[in-house]
Amino acid sequence: MNFVVGIDLGSTTTKAVILDESARTLGRGITNSRSNYDAACEIALAEALINARFSRIASELVGTGMTADEQEKCLSELEGRFRYQQFLGQLRVLREEIARVLSALDHGADYASVTERILGAIEKEAVALFAEGATRKSDFFRDLAGSAYLRHAEDEAREAGLSFDLLVGLYDKAILDVENATSAAGTFEDHAAAALARIESPPRELVSALERVSRVPLRQLASVGTGYGRARLPFPEGRIRSEILCHGLGAHAMFPATRTVLDIGGQDTKAIQVDGDGIVTSFQMNDRCAAGCGRYLGYIADEMNLGLHELGPLASRSQRPVRINSTCTVFAGAELRERLSLGEKREDILAGLHRAIILRAMSLLARSGGVTDQFTFTGGVARNPAAVEALRKLVFENYGEVTVNISPESIYTGALGAALFALRAVERFDA
């Protein structure tokens, strides 16, 4: 099967979308961005290919006589086992890296048994983390392993009278190398068989679908990169497009009647106006400040020891949102802690923080030319229900009744736009 790939190298996450030759989406992959852009691209693409294989298995199961429920159950079981195998692989690399860092320390040996216990505990808990129906705070190893590590490190440090700071520092050092080791997470081929082996008497339909899908060759025809780190992408210059263009085209592909696009990404917020062909006519971007971008919420989530996914649902429960006085993200974090210690409710503070970020976006929209029907909200923050709620309310108050489009895959808008540009390049080449 031939495919083209679009990669959106964002400041927080790197996304890949792969399309077949008739512009159908085959797979999507995401990973957290890191210091090594090449590695981030490689991993996002690897994830998209894994996703493509799983989608293919899903379509192979259709018409095998299994019920829809049975299909879904065995697929999610396979995927859970697969993710578990990936996690173990990454944990193995983390263990090696921590041992390496420790061996370079003066009193590193004193810590070896403690880190071994911490890592052992994380490994034991991992089974439950990837069990049927388990919810995870994040999709990324850094966050999953990190929060478990912090939890155990605090107990271990107290018990053994060792430095908590040093233990945390160890993780911070080691995780960088884990993330940059492209092989740590592994490919579909690396884990598919092991994942299947972990399922007790798997349905034979699944076994044969997996076998068939594993044999399908995938061939990359072209790639286009975009995003914050695009200048550093391992792509030739002609294969790079600006984020604005990609988001415009991606939003247009998802919702052809779109005229205004708001993208709240990790560290950029963009208000874009497009014409009927998805071509950008004007845009505004935020200045270099985290207030008003996704990083703002990311920072707040870190402060509260919550996963980014948990923030929105929690904020949505608020009855009395508070007014946040700080603009700066770091100060908002301090204000949050202060309000919490004064006994204010978490959901009320969070609702206030969500409103604050959307207010910043509203001023950007106004400067780009306002909101014209239809309005599409993209970027990672569009997955956050509290942010969406605040945005709908403010758009209605300022611009009246407007169709608001939000795709569940909106985080991939930029990557989709890039993939479409890649496809155009292939078509031009063919013609």
Place this chain on the structure above:
Amino acid sequence: MPEKKGGPAVRCGGIDVGSSAIKVAVVEEETNGGELRLLAHGVERIRKRHPLTVLQELFQGTIEDAGLSREELDYIATTGEGELVPFRTGHFYGMTAHARGALHLDPEARAAVDIGALHTRAILMDERAKVLGYRMTSQCASGSGQFLENIGRYLGVTLEEIGPLSLQADDPEACSSICAVLAETDVINMVSRGITVPNIIKGIHQSMAGRYLRLITSTRASGVVMVTGGLAADVGLLQAMREAAAEQNVGVEVRAHPLSVLAGALGAAIWGAFRYRKLAEKGVSLSA
């Protein structure tokens, strides 16, 4: 045990609650304004734990180090965000506490610059630690301690390693003031461009130093300026501040003391002793 009330020696605990670390100093003052002995001290970073829990453990540990019990302290003084401490005797403004602590650590100091996790304050004072004027950074965390810590995390270096690494720089990467949160990605960008960790850190130190120096000179300070707060232990930052002061010829001498991080706690404890004696003179007895 010596007779406490009315006796000459006064023992005080000082607690400085910052947004990222808690500092405790236990002092004994022989006579009013007389020799001051630091009996014990401690610093603990909060790191997302509950501040009050961290504080209680640290405070208890520190007074035990001093060989005392809480009942043997005449005064427990807090500063910073210390108003949340339920067992305090009294609370002092951060500015006055830092000025007093700085003067104690270096009697020649006529200004202090308190570089903490969120705010930086330049404090102008006289020879008796009376605050004559001050300037603070604005409501943006760019160039704060938290900013530097964020960057350290992304470079995989601890706060302790930042200073020595900065001193190894040979070609500092210039960086203008950048958002404390987004700086992380700028740093990733620098790493991916092959800039060495020492050069990244030194560039950031230089940008911070320039900002702090402007803050100091805007108070019209001259002579010895003591750096206090958590970042006073950062030798790279101190070096960058000295270089900037020499380059701009502003007539300030940047100094720091190994106990600079304790300045707030120390100053609070000293003010606590002062207040305790004042009140005792009036016949008011405090139970700490």
